Amino acid sequence: MGSSKGSAKEIWLPIFTKRSWFILLLIIGSFLSLAVLDSSSQDFIFRTLNYYTNQNTEDASPIQPICDFSDIRSDICNMTGDIRTQGKDIATVFFVPPPDKLFLEEQQWNFSPYPHKDLCPTKNVTVKHLRGPQNAPACTIQSSTIPAFLFPLAGLTGNPWHDFTDILIPLFLASKPLNGEVQFVIIDYRQWFLDKYNLIFKDITRYEVINLDEDNEVRCYSHLMVGLPNHKDFGIDPDRAFDRFDMFKFRMYIRSIFSLPADVDIPHKMDPRPDKKPKLMLFHRSGIRHFLNEPEVVEVVEKNGYELVLIEPQRDDNLTEFAKLVDSCDVLMGVHGAALTNILFLRTNALMLQIIPYGHIEYYADLFYGRQAIEMKLRKIDYSISAEESSLLEKYGWDHPVIKDPDGVNARGWRDRKRYYWYEQDVRLNVTRFEPVLVKALELLKE
Ligand SMILES: *[C@@H]1O[C@H](CO)[C@@H](O)[C@H](O)[C@H]1NC(C)=O
Ligand SMILES: *[C@@H]1O[C@H](CO)[C@@H](O)[C@H](O)[C@H]1NC(C)=O
Ligand SMILES: *[C@@H]1O[C@H](CO)[C@@H](O)[C@H](O)[C@H]1NC(C)=O
Ligand SMILES: *[C@@H]1O[C@H](CO)[C@@H](O)[C@H](O)[C@H]1NC(C)=O
Numbered sequence: 001m002g003s004s005k006g007s008a009k010e011i012w013l014p015i016f017t018k019r020s021w022f023i024l025l026l027i028i029g030s031f032l033s034l035a036v037l038d039s040s041s042q043d044f045i046f047r048t049l050n051y052y053t054n055q056n057t058e059d060a061s062p063i064q065p066i067c068d069f070s071d072i073r074s075d076i077c078n079m080t081g082d083i084r085t086q087g088k089d090i091a092t093v094f095f096v097p098p099p100d101k102l103f104l105e106e107q108q109w110n111f112s113p114y115p116h117k118d119l120c121p122t123k124n125v126t127v128k129h130l131r132g133p134q135n136a137p138a139c140t141i142q143s144s145t146i147p148a149f150l151f152p153l154a155g156l157t158g159n160p161w162h163d164f165t166d167i168l169i170p171l172f173l174a175s176k177p178l179n180g181e182v183q184f185v186i187i188d189y190r191q192w193f194l195d196k197y198n199l200i201f202k203d204i205t206r207y208e209v210i211n212l213d214e215d216n217e218v219r220c221y222s223h224l225m226v227g228l229p230n231h232k233d234f235g236i237d238p239d240r241a242f243d244r245f246d247m248f249k250f251r252m253y254i255r256s257i258f259s260l261p262a263d264v265d266i267p268h269k270m271d272p273r274p275d276k277k278p279k280l281m282l283f284h285r286s287g288i289r290h291f292l293n294e295p296e297v298v299e300v301v302e303k304n305g306y307e308l309v310l311i312e313p314q315r316d317d318n319l320t321e322f323a324k325l326v327d328s329c330d331v332l333m334g335v336h337g338a339a340l341t342n343i344l345f346l347r348t349n350a351l352m353l354q355i356i357p358y359g360h361i362e363y364y365a366d367l368f369y370g371r372q373a374i375e376m377k378l379r380k381i382d383y384s385i386s387a388e389e390s391s392l393l394e395k396y397g398w399d400h401p402v403i404k405d406p407d408g409v410n411a412r413g414w415r416d417r418k419r420y421y422w423y424e425q426d427v428r429l430n431v432t433r434f435e436p437v438l439v440k441a442l443e444l445l446k447e
Pocket of ligand 4: 388430431432433
């Protein structure tokens, strides 16, 4: 969490100068005439008394700690009052105490507000809790009525799973209840991200998105949150979300954003033609975890009565058109990987067919995609490949722990697990072994 000066607890600065004593006496004097004063004056006097006598009454209670670094996913500073942003060069947020409060020491935090903090640092933000208003830069733009969220768009974005897990779902959950009355202040600005998800951004904010990296203004807000709460991997915890929102509702929301029909049966069931084949989208991967025998895979899919759409999604695809294409499919099939995030565009009861690479990584296949498919009211079938279908066998042989002892390799931690089973592995699907899965899928679609 970077350098953190002072404790999180604020301390009143007792001011017992001669002048203060004089003022105090004056106040006590006026205190005697309370009986003839109205109640708002009484309030004033009590507040003033609290200020000068450092009493621990409710009125004098310190401002809550503004930053919380305890969550495993996101570091957050949530501020209400007088907050000012400065962007160029170093992103800085000033929290200005009210004029009647002074703090002993300035506190500051320097951290990456990426809402998946264990994974990938982005540009840092410095949040400064000032001693008093005298050190604050003067506002050039006053946006005091709209709350603002400050977050980065770099990190692992560009991978659709991370686009949704790290940014879009947390941002949606924080913003949607505000009915568009929120401004986004972005560091590590990425124009492609705003273009790609333009329809979502337009739905959750009515205001211009600020590129803080290039900002010459001092923007003043009355509420600003740095960082975004992030519940879980590609998921939502209804207990923490507005309206007990969940992934099923989120899929419905995404469908509405991309103008897909709300809740219709899968395309195969909607089509009255008896010879209409169910449509299967097969994800081509050109990098890691690709099919070494894709023509054979294509052949077995088509042989089993599916209409095949072979595709490799690209970052700059027109998402409206891509969503429509996914919506027209009954099955999404692919090796465990980010392309499966597109299950968001499927219809209820459509099927996700996940090919799980070798290495006893079913737990992760389920954690990152499987349970979401179920929560979203989709169907799913997993196919775990055997050692013979993995390029790791050719590379390491039967006697290597990577093949012989996946549990042992997994137990060594994420680095080894990722290296072997996620990054070094390609798939040669045994189509004989795989074929029954396509038969079973067809039965499910007809149910
Ligand atoms: C941030 O502060 C606002 C205003 O006090 C509050 O409504 C909101 O729940 C807080 N959010 C978080 C994540 O702490
Ligand atoms: C940025 O913040 C992280 C914590 O999020 C910290 O570990 C790192 O040292 C900071 N980097 C710089 C350059 O201050
Ligand atoms: C994406 O495609 C839709 C539908 O064809 C079109 O209306 C929209 O303008 C396109 N968006 C971009 C950014 O090209
Ligand atoms: C492919 O799978 C079938 C059925 O499980 C099995 O009999 C066959 O040996 C496998 N082929 C290879 C090359 O592993």
